[in-house]
Amino acid sequence: MKNYGELKKLLFSKSLKKISEKTITIHYDKLYDGYIKKWQEIEEKLKLIDKSSANATFSDLRELKVEESFTANAIILHEAYFDILGGNGEIEGEIIEIIKKDFGSFEAWLEDFKALGLCSRGWTVLGYDFNDGKLRNFLLDTHNLYGVLGTSPILVMDMYEHAYFIDFGSDKKSYIEAFFENLDWKIINKKFQKIVKDNN
Ligand code: FE
Numbered sequence: 001m002k003n004y005g006e007l008k009k010l011l012f013s014k015s016l017k018k019i020s021e022k023t024i025t026i027h028y029d030k031l032y033d034g035y036i037k038k039w040q041e042i043e044e045k046l047k048l049i050d051k052s053s054a055n056a057t058f059s060d061l062r063e064l065k066v067e068e069s070f071t072a073n074a075i076i077l078h079e080a081y082f083d084i085l086g087g088n089g090e091i092e093g094e095i096i097e098i099i100k101k102d103f104g105s106f107e108a109w110l111e112d113f114k115a116l117g118l119c120s121r122g123w124t125v126l127g128y129d130f131n132d133g134k135l136r137n138f139l140l141d142t143h144n145l146y147g148v149l150g151t152s153p154i155l156v157m158d159m160y161e162h163a164y165f166i167d168f169g170s171d172k173k174s175y176i177e178a179f180f181e182n183l184d185w186k187i188i189n190k191k192f193q194k195i196v197k198d199n200n
Contacts, residue, residue, distance in 0.1 A: 016178075020166060028078075035078065036075065046068070073143035099126075124156075124157045125137070125156050
Protein backbone atom coordinates (compact mmCIF):
# COMPACT_ATOMS: atom_id res chain seq x y z
CA MET A 1 0.00 0.00 0.00
CA LYS A 2 1.28 3.45 -0.86
CA ASN A 3 2.50 5.89 1.78
CA TYR A 4 2.76 9.40 0.31
CA GLY A 5 5.03 10.50 3.13
CA GLU A 6 7.71 7.91 2.36
CA LEU A 7 10.47 8.17 -0.24
CA LYS A 8 10.41 5.36 -2.82
CA LYS A 9 13.88 4.03 -3.66
CA LEU A 10 15.38 4.54 -7.10
CA LEU A 11 15.56 1.19 -8.91
CA PHE A 12 18.47 2.18 -11.19
CA SER A 13 21.95 3.64 -10.86
CA LYS A 14 21.94 7.33 -11.70
CA SER A 15 24.04 6.86 -14.84
CA LEU A 16 21.52 6.69 -17.65
CA LYS A 17 22.20 6.98 -21.36
CA LYS A 18 22.39 10.71 -22.30
CA ILE A 19 20.52 11.86 -19.17
CA SER A 20 23.19 12.95 -16.69
CA GLU A 21 23.73 11.92 -13.09
CA LYS A 22 23.45 15.61 -12.19
CA THR A 23 19.95 15.79 -13.67
CA ILE A 24 18.78 12.66 -11.85
CA THR A 25 20.39 13.77 -8.58
CA ILE A 26 18.63 17.15 -8.66
CA HIS A 27 15.40 15.54 -9.84
CA TYR A 28 15.24 12.69 -7.35
CA ASP A 29 17.23 13.88 -4.30
CA LYS A 30 16.03 17.48 -4.28
CA LEU A 31 12.76 17.86 -6.18
CA TYR A 32 11.04 14.51 -5.57
CA ASP A 33 12.23 14.41 -1.96
CA GLY A 34 10.91 17.97 -1.57
CA TYR A 35 7.40 16.83 -2.53
CA ILE A 36 7.49 14.09 0.11
CA LYS A 37 8.46 16.62 2.79
CA LYS A 38 5.76 19.06 1.67
CA TRP A 39 3.18 16.26 1.76
CA GLN A 40 4.07 15.62 5.40
CA GLU A 41 3.82 19.34 6.17
CA ILE A 42 0.42 19.70 4.46
CA GLU A 43 -1.01 16.67 6.29
CA GLU A 44 0.16 18.07 9.64
CA LYS A 45 -1.37 21.48 8.89
CA LEU A 46 -4.67 19.91 7.80
CA LYS A 47 -5.01 18.28 11.21
CA LEU A 48 -5.00 21.72 12.83
CA ILE A 49 -7.11 23.65 10.33
CA ASP A 50 -10.03 25.84 11.39
CA LYS A 51 -12.90 24.51 9.25
CA SER A 52 -15.27 27.27 10.36
CA SER A 53 -13.45 29.66 7.96
CA ALA A 54 -14.04 27.44 4.87
CA ASN A 55 -14.53 29.64 1.81
CA ALA A 56 -14.34 29.07 -1.96
CA THR A 57 -12.56 32.38 -2.76
CA PHE A 58 -9.87 31.93 -0.15
CA SER A 59 -9.51 29.92 2.99
CA ASP A 60 -6.64 28.03 4.58
CA LEU A 61 -8.57 24.78 4.17
CA ARG A 62 -9.13 25.38 0.45
CA GLU A 63 -5.48 26.29 -0.21
CA LEU A 64 -4.19 23.24 1.65
CA LYS A 65 -6.55 20.88 -0.21
CA VAL A 66 -5.51 22.36 -3.59
CA GLU A 67 -1.82 21.92 -2.75
CA GLU A 68 -2.51 18.45 -1.35
CA SER A 69 -3.76 17.36 -4.79
CA PHE A 70 -0.76 19.07 -6.45
CA THR A 71 1.68 17.32 -4.13
CA ALA A 72 0.03 13.88 -4.21
CA ASN A 73 0.05 13.88 -8.02
CA ALA A 74 3.67 15.13 -8.06
CA ILE A 75 4.64 12.12 -5.94
CA ILE A 76 2.59 9.62 -7.98
CA LEU A 77 3.89 10.91 -11.31
CA HIS A 78 7.55 11.18 -10.28
CA GLU A 79 7.53 7.65 -8.85
CA ALA A 80 5.94 6.35 -12.06
CA TYR A 81 8.60 8.21 -14.10
CA PHE A 82 11.59 6.95 -12.10
CA ASP A 83 10.17 3.39 -11.92
CA ILE A 84 10.47 2.79 -15.66
CA LEU A 85 13.95 4.25 -16.31
CA GLY A 86 17.22 2.28 -16.25
CA GLY A 87 16.31 -0.17 -19.03
CA ASN A 88 17.81 -0.80 -22.46
CA GLY A 89 14.90 0.67 -24.41
CA GLU A 90 14.04 -2.67 -26.02
CA ILE A 91 10.32 -2.65 -26.82
CA GLU A 92 8.64 -5.87 -25.73
CA GLY A 93 5.73 -7.47 -23.87
CA GLU A 94 1.97 -7.89 -23.79
CA ILE A 95 1.26 -4.16 -23.54
CA ILE A 96 2.50 -3.72 -27.13
CA GLU A 97 -0.45 -5.78 -28.38
CA ILE A 98 -2.92 -3.72 -26.34
CA ILE A 99 -1.33 -0.48 -27.60
CA LYS A 100 -1.77 -1.75 -31.18
CA LYS A 101 -5.42 -2.60 -30.46
CA ASP A 102 -6.25 0.75 -28.83
CA PHE A 103 -4.23 3.06 -31.10
CA GLY A 104 -4.32 1.20 -34.44
CA SER A 105 -0.57 0.51 -34.48
CA PHE A 106 2.44 0.87 -32.19
CA GLU A 107 3.82 3.57 -34.51
CA ALA A 108 0.55 5.56 -34.26
CA TRP A 109 0.73 5.43 -30.46
CA LEU A 110 4.41 6.45 -30.45
CA GLU A 111 3.82 9.35 -32.83
CA ASP A 112 0.93 10.59 -30.65
CA PHE A 113 2.85 10.18 -27.38
CA LYS A 114 5.95 12.01 -28.66
CA ALA A 115 3.83 14.81 -30.15
CA LEU A 116 2.05 15.19 -26.79
CA GLY A 117 5.51 15.43 -25.20
CA LEU A 118 6.19 18.50 -27.34
CA CYS A 119 2.75 19.96 -26.44
CA SER A 120 3.04 19.37 -22.71
CA ARG A 121 4.21 21.86 -20.09
CA GLY A 122 4.40 19.20 -17.38
CA TRP A 123 3.77 15.54 -18.09
CA THR A 124 2.91 13.12 -20.87
CA VAL A 125 1.21 9.94 -19.74
CA LEU A 126 0.08 6.62 -21.18
CA GLY A 127 -2.54 5.42 -18.76
CA TYR A 128 -5.18 2.76 -18.41
CA ASP A 129 -8.66 4.28 -18.27
CA PHE A 130 -10.92 2.20 -16.04
CA ASN A 131 -13.97 4.06 -17.35
CA ASP A 132 -13.79 2.45 -20.77
CA GLY A 133 -11.07 -0.16 -20.30
CA LYS A 134 -8.72 1.42 -22.84
CA LEU A 135 -5.20 2.80 -22.92
CA ARG A 136 -5.15 6.56 -23.34
CA ASN A 137 -2.44 9.20 -23.94
CA PHE A 138 -2.88 12.48 -22.16
CA LEU A 139 -0.91 15.49 -21.00
CA LEU A 140 -0.82 17.48 -17.79
CA ASP A 141 0.41 21.09 -17.71
CA THR A 142 1.13 20.80 -14.03
CA HIS A 143 0.77 17.91 -11.60
CA ASN A 144 -2.93 18.45 -10.98
CA LEU A 145 -4.09 19.97 -14.24
CA TYR A 146 -5.81 17.99 -17.04
CA GLY A 147 -5.52 14.51 -15.56
CA VAL A 148 -8.43 12.17 -16.34
CA LEU A 149 -10.16 10.77 -13.25
CA GLY A 150 -10.19 6.98 -13.16
CA THR A 151 -7.04 6.70 -15.28
CA SER A 152 -4.01 4.94 -13.87
CA PRO A 153 -0.59 6.06 -15.17
CA ILE A 154 1.63 3.36 -16.71
CA LEU A 155 4.22 5.08 -18.89
CA VAL A 156 5.01 8.56 -17.59
CA MET A 157 7.37 11.13 -19.15
CA ASP A 158 8.40 14.24 -17.21
CA MET A 159 8.35 17.25 -19.56
CA TYR A 160 9.17 19.89 -16.96
CA GLU A 161 12.37 21.71 -17.94
CA HIS A 162 14.23 20.33 -14.91
CA ALA A 163 14.02 16.87 -16.54
CA TYR A 164 15.99 17.86 -19.65
CA PHE A 165 17.40 21.39 -19.70
CA ILE A 166 20.81 20.60 -18.14
CA ASP A 167 21.49 17.89 -20.73
CA PHE A 168 19.59 19.04 -23.81
CA GLY A 169 18.88 22.76 -23.41
CA SER A 170 15.61 23.53 -25.18
CA ASP A 171 15.94 20.47 -27.47
CA LYS A 172 12.89 18.57 -26.22
CA LYS A 173 12.98 16.12 -29.14
CA SER A 174 16.43 14.79 -28.19
CA TYR A 175 15.33 14.42 -24.56
CA ILE A 176 12.26 12.44 -25.65
CA GLU A 177 14.48 10.13 -27.75
CA ALA A 178 16.85 9.66 -24.77
CA PHE A 179 13.88 8.94 -22.49
CA PHE A 180 12.79 6.10 -24.80
CA GLU A 181 16.37 4.75 -24.99
CA ASN A 182 16.33 4.35 -21.19
CA LEU A 183 12.90 2.75 -20.81
CA ASP A 184 12.51 -0.62 -19.16
CA TRP A 185 9.61 -2.25 -20.99
CA LYS A 186 9.70 -5.27 -18.66
CA ILE A 187 8.69 -2.98 -15.79
CA ILE A 188 6.14 -1.15 -17.96
CA ASN A 189 4.55 -4.53 -18.72
CA LYS A 190 4.53 -5.53 -15.07
CA LYS A 191 2.79 -2.28 -14.18
CA PHE A 192 0.22 -2.78 -16.92
CA GLN A 193 -0.48 -6.35 -15.84
CA LYS A 194 -0.77 -5.38 -12.20
CA ILE A 195 -3.10 -2.44 -12.88
CA VAL A 196 -5.36 -4.28 -15.29
CA LYS A 197 -5.43 -7.76 -13.80
CA ASP A 198 -5.68 -6.72 -10.16
CA ASN A 199 -8.62 -4.43 -10.83
CA ASN A 200 -10.80 -6.16 -13.40
FE1 FE B 1 10.02 16.32 -12.33
